[in-house]
Each structure stands twice: as structure tokens, then as C-alpha cells.
Amino acid sequence: MIALELIESIVHSIKSVYTSNLGIDNLYVANVIDSARESTLMERSMSGDKTIPAQLLQYIDIYYDSNIQEDSEYTVYNIPALAQIGAVTAPITVMKTKGVSYPLYTSLQMFESMNRNSHITGDDSIVLVNNSAGNQIRLYGERRDTLRAQAVLSSPMKLETFNPLFDEYPIVASMGKSIELNIMNLYMKNLQAQAPRFIRSEGVK
């Protein structure tokens, strides 16, 4: 389903349940739908479905940026934040050549320990590094101007190439209801936070 259609259907659905429509509109849902999706992905995985269907993946172009380089030993690239999916190490594949992807390590320690046996692992590798500069990968090996990857992202709406007015929102059909419920719960908590509170000594405020 196209992202905007999904967002509008969730807005209509929530408006039909709650009498107060305050604060619930496309903008609010567009801003919270990514976190609701990530929670749903986690629930889906924890309930036993470890598969990653193509519908969840987004295509990413990763570009070389000379301004962010820090060491000649490796090349740094910025990437969007990856989703957390239980039991999947890192839901990203970075293509090296036709049909071959880079070996990927989620920690420097894992990379270093494997690299001692480089005759087994090969030279070029990618390590995920999350530091204060954001979500980055380090490419150990020959520098590339453009890398192509597919990943399950934490915030699909924030991807530079994602257009919510035209593009499919990356979920499988079975996740729709759960996403709606997550957003509804969040909205309900907002409503409760605004509702009058009763304090014994002061009465209703």
C-alpha cells in the first residue's frame, strides 16, 4: 500500500474510534508510523517469523563523501539507521560485484578477530559502526564511489529517496493492523496525558 494511503486509512480508523480528534492527522501518523512499524517488526520476529520478505527491504544508494573520512585504512559511508529485528544480525546487504555481497560485521571486535584469518575471510569487508556522527559503515578494502544496498530500515519515511505520496510503505500485509494498533495506543496515551487528573488533596485538575 502506498504510504500516504496507509497513513490516511490509519487516521480515518482512529478518528472513527475516538470522539476527540485533537492532534490526530496525517502529519502525526506520518511522524510516528516508522516507530510503530519497528515495534511490529520486533513483535513479528519474536512470535516466530524470522523471514525478511522483499516487501520489507528498501533500496539504498550509498555515496562516498570525502568530508567524513577519518583514516586511510578504511572508507567511511553514512547509511540510514537499520531496523532492529530479533535474531537477525544486521538486516542489510551491501553489494560488492554482480551477485556477490560484502561480508558484514556488526562489531569491530568481530571484524578484527576474523581478519586475523584473512586467508579465509578475504580482504574486503564492511563493519557497522554507530558513533556520534550517526549510522556509518566502514569499508575495509578498495574505495568505491557508490555502494548499493538493500536493508530493513528503522525509518523508511526518512530515507532520502522515499516519496510517501508515490512509494509503497515497506511492510507485509499482515503488519498493517498491528501498526494501526500501536499508533492508536500511542494516541490514547496522549489523550490520557491531557485528561484531567484527580489528586486527593486538590481535587480534579
Added chain:
Amino acid sequence: MAFYGTDFLNLFNLTINAAYSQALSTTKQNILINESLVLTIQNEYRNGTIASYSTDLLKGLVVLGESNSATNNEIDLSSKPFSHIMAVKTVIEDATFRATLTNLLVENLATRIVLSRSSTLRSTEQVKLTDLGNGFDGTYYVKQLSPTVYELYTDFNLTIPAYNGASYQGTGTVKRVISVYAMPNQSQEKIGILSNPTVNFPNYQMGNNKLTVNAGGSTITSAILDYITTMPLDIDVTDSTDDLLEFYPMELLYKVNDTAAKRFAELTRDNVLYQTSTAEQQQINR
């Protein structure tokens, strides 16, 4: 035939039952009926189809699709016969668009642009080309051919290719231009990070005779407004000289009467009248 304020009062009294006719003073009757006039127009706008606006029902009372240029994301409303805003469609230059122009291909009476990187630009959206140095500057609709190559058209349906035969001079900038509806910005949401407007979901607010649109750092070049104008004539229930039909069609006045009866039923807690007038409204809307 003429229809004066006094006639409207007779109609109103007939609807709400004679026993109630003394319930409101003249001033209160005027307030109730003029409020109902605006509510009815608003309701007609919301429930009607675009075609019905151009018919006589709301003619002259609603302004539709009025394009206004914006300065610093603001539109000046001070000189407008403006009563109530209904919809705001914004035209935005996307500040998050990072692709740059790398080539302009001219062949087979078609012009194509090649961008430096893949982006959010999709078919039927617009690009604004500037500083090309070949007389081809302008805003065009695009048809996406690949992640970075787009063919340019002059119409939304992508049937008339944009072409002047001039080749690429090695310069030029490209900007994505989109047109989306803005939502009202509620004051309590302003400080919340989950309500921050974005280029795809802009919002607007009004104050100081200005309409300010916010699209998360992107520039609003113009906005297309639908609004209710100031009423050409206030309905006065004691007046018997100004013909209401010069400004309002009879069908609209009947609808105003039903809305006024419904509002009156709410004021007097008259459940039966409320139900009757609501049913009447629905019947007329059919």
C-alpha cells in the same frame, strides 16, 4: 419574487413551531441565522462536489483555487474579502532534494535531465530548472525513466514534451517542486516533535492577517486557497427592503433555515425538533 429578512423570520417561525416564536429576541435571532448561514456554506463546501460549487448555490460566497504567491512562507490576507479558510494547497520547493543536474539530453523532440543521484522525484511531479543558459529555464512536469533520468513535459498528463532544441551548456540547477495540502497547526502541537511538519506533510497557521505555512525548512512559493468570503449581506429579520435573493439562492436560504432550526433545537434542548430538522437537512442534501 423577492424574499426579505422578515420573510425569512416567518419561514423560521413556521419551522420551529409557533409556540417557540417568542423564545429569542430579534438580536438573538439575527445572530443565530447569520451563524447558520456560515455553517451551511461550510457544510455545503465540505459535502459537495467540485462541480456543485460552480453552480448557483455558493456562487460569490466561496472562493476556490485562488493562487497566492508567498513571501517568506507567508501569504498576506489583509486585502482579501476573507471570512473563513477551508483548504490550503501549497506549492513547495523541496529543500531536502540533494540531487544536482549533471546533463541535459536533447533528442527526438524530447528533453531529458540526468541527475547526480537517485531522489524522491516521481512521475507527474515538477522540477524547476534555472541558470541553464540556453533559454530553457522553467518549471516542467517529469516522467521518470530510471532512478536518475527524467523526461520533461509541459502538462500534468505527460502528453506534450518540453522541447526547444537547445543543448546543455554545462550549467544549471534543478529543484523539486511539489504541491500538497497543508493541515492546520494546532497551538498545543507546535512544541511537540511528533507534530513537526515535513515537506510532504506541511501545516499552516493564521494570525496578524497572514497565513504562514511551514514545511520543515522547505520554501513555500505559493499556495492555492479555498475560502469563504465575507457575507455580502447580513440577514436582518426586521428588514423588508433588501432582497436576500440578490445574494443568496432560495435553495441555500432553505438550507440555512434548517440549520438555524437545528441550532435552535440545541439551544432549547428540544429533541423532537432537533431530529426533525436534522432529517430535513439530510433530505434536502440528497
